[in-house]
Amino acid sequence: MTTRIKICGLTRPEDAREAARLGADAIGLVFYPKSPRNVSIEQARAIVAALPPFVTVVALFVNPTREWVDEVLAGCAIDLLQFHGEEEPVFCRSFHRPYMKAVRVRTAGDVLDAARQYPDARGILTDAFVEGMHGGTGTRFDWGLLPQQLSLPLVLSGGLSVDNVAEAVHEVRPAAVDVSSGVESSKGIKDAALMAAFIAGVKHGSV
Ligand SMILES: O=C(O)c1ccccc1NCC(=O)[C@H](O)[C@H](O)COP(=O)(O)O
Numbered sequence: 001m002t003t004r005i006k007i008c009g010l011t012r013p014e015d016a017r018e019a020a021r022l023g024a025d026a027i028g029l030v031f032y033p034k035s036p037r038n039v040s041i042e043q044a045r046a047i048v049a050a051l052p053p054f055v056t057v058v059a060l061f062v063n064p065t066r067e068w069v070d071e072v073l074a075g076c077a078i079d080l081l082q083f084h085g086e087e088e089p090v091f092c093r094s095f096h097r098p099y100m101k102a103v104r105v106r107t108a109g110d111v112l113d114a115a116r117q118y119p120d121a122r123g124i125l126t127d128a129f130v131e132g133m134h135g136g137t138g139t140r141f142d143w144g145l146l147p148q149q150l151s152l153p154l155v156l157s158g159g160l161s162v163d164n165v166a167e168a169v170h171e172v173r174p175a176a177v178d179v180s181s182g183v184e185s186s187k188g189i190k191d192a193a194l195m196a197a198f199i200a201g202v203k204h205g206s207v
Contacts, residue, residue: 003169003206004176005199006058006155009037009136011188013050018192023199026056028082028178030136031064031072036187037136037180041075048077058082058100062134069095080122084134089118098122100155104129108145115152124150125178128158138181140164143172162197169205177202 007019008028016027029044030037039047048057059078061069063085072078073095081099083092092099102125103114114124126146128139140159153175160168161182169177181187183194 001175003174003202005202006056006176006178007180007183007190007195007198008058008060008157008178009035009180009184009188010047010190011037011039011043012190013047015190015192016047016055017050019190019195020051020055022192022196024055024195025176026058026080027051028058028060028180029076029078030060031068032060032062032084032134034062035136041072044072044076056080060084060135061087063087066091066094073097082125084127089120092118093120100125102127102135102157104134105141105145105158108147110145111150111154112147115150119151121152123153123155123175125155125157136180136187143168146172160198162194162201165198165201166205169202 004025006026007024009030010016010027029039056079058080060082081097084102100123101118101121103110105126106129128141130137130139138159155176155178156172156174157178160179183190183198185191
């Protein structure tokens, strides 16, 4: 199976265009005001408008209100929701859109528990646990904590970079990888050369 690639935390149309040109399958837009990568609905619309067809647009939230998710969905063409907080399953599924649930992995049971709790999620995104932070930390976690088998597609994230992504894909065999900090020149600003090398690393690790 091809390992799908999501580049997360974009804030500029030109980065989205370049990510798509290089072969990213999905881009992530952060709708969380406390993040340095937060985008407004207007910004998001401009980023989405820069994309060719067949690139999945993912909207990220951390414990949002229902009204905020509804406003984003009404204002911008979103394909998939991604929840990074303590959102209940009933809340995640209530938008009648495909969604992923992010888990900050601390123990071997965390990912299995999430798959059991959110059986209708399109995938479980695994990230590093960093106290007080919900994502985009550039921190890796112990991939040995991941289960050998999971009922849902596993999206590996957390501190992935050009230096470790081939090894990560080879070792974990995730359905997809997700990266933010590892392909940035500064927060929210993606580096074309790093994105190209990252995507090449995924392909290298997949063989
Ligand atoms: O990117 C953020 O600032 C962010 C803030 C709050 C919740 C999630 C956030 N990003 C989520 C992502 O999908 C990241 O790609 C993922 O956490 C991995 O980030 P990184 O370790 O920087 O590659």
